[in-house]
Amino acid sequence: MGPVPTGRRTTEPFTPLDFQLVLLRRMADHNPGPVEDARHALGVSPADMREANRRWQAMVRSPRPRPALARYRSVLGEPESRTPRRVGELDCEAWRWPVPLWPTLRFEVLTPVAAGAVWNEWLVRAPDAEPPALHTLEDLTPWSCTVDEAARAFAPARPLEGSAPTRWGLALTAPDASGAPREVVAEFTWGLLQRTAVSGSRP
Known part of the structure; x- marks a missing residue:
């Protein structure tokens, strides 16, 4: 992914790039070093990151928010995969999207079938990616x-x-x-x- 212009306008659509900035903004609280490296690689400014996070929070906390799953779909597009899951006695699906900043990961949301709600939302390893060697x-x-x-x-x-x-x-x-x-x-x-x-x- 090449650099993008800074100073993104609030009237522009909220894009997958903006969503990556939201992920990074929260990570910066605990681990600013890699976040700064990623921000430079994306060609965006600290103000761009703050603005993306502000817009995301406004969507989440809106008095009339759209269902969480619809929000992710509008920002990230159609998922790369939809996998049936069984959690206890409930049927659900795991929806996954690619995240260019982390090519070996996917952003996953767990949603009850036909409900539009989101039970969990996090980064997971892509199915075809080699898992890390964790021994020590x-x-x-x-x-x-x-x-x-x-x-x-x-x-x-x-x-x-x-x-x-x-x-x-x-x-x-x-x-x-x-x-x-x-x-x-x-x-x-x-x-x-x-x-x-x-x-x-x-x-």
């Missing part, structure tokens, strides 16, 4: 993995309540470079790892 604490670098990948690699992992709807946490145990087990809290935004904090070692 050193492998848990920013943007290296998704929530489900970390949970599988370092099972059993305990989910933690996030500080915002788009944030998740996992408490897990991962060996460090010497092989010693370490208690780790991993923080995710939109399902993508942002940072880890080591709380100690297991006796």
Whole structure:
């Protein structure tokens, strides 16, 4: 993706590029370094990012908001895939869209069939993409993995309540470079790892 002009007007349609800026804006709270690199790669300014986030929040918090699934469809277009899922006794679908900024990931929303609501919304690995090799604490670098990948690699992992709807946490145990087990809290935004904090070692 090449650079785009800065100073995007509020009257312009909300585009997939704008949506990527929304994802980045939330990630910047925890991990500004990669976000700045991505912003430069996209050719947009900090003001563009703030404006995209402001417009998105206005859509979400509108007194008459459209259903969440319709909002994603209007911004991202038709999904790349729609996969049936069963959650408990309920039938639902996983809708996935490509995200140019992360070619090996997809943006996924989980929606009840024919309901238009969204139960979950995050980044997941693309079906044909090679998953990351996660063996030690050193492998848990920013943007290296998704929530489900970390949970599988370092099972059993305990989910933690996030500080915002788009944030998740996992408490897990991962060996460090010497092989010693370490208690780790991993923080995710939109399902993508942002940072880890080591709380100690297991006796």
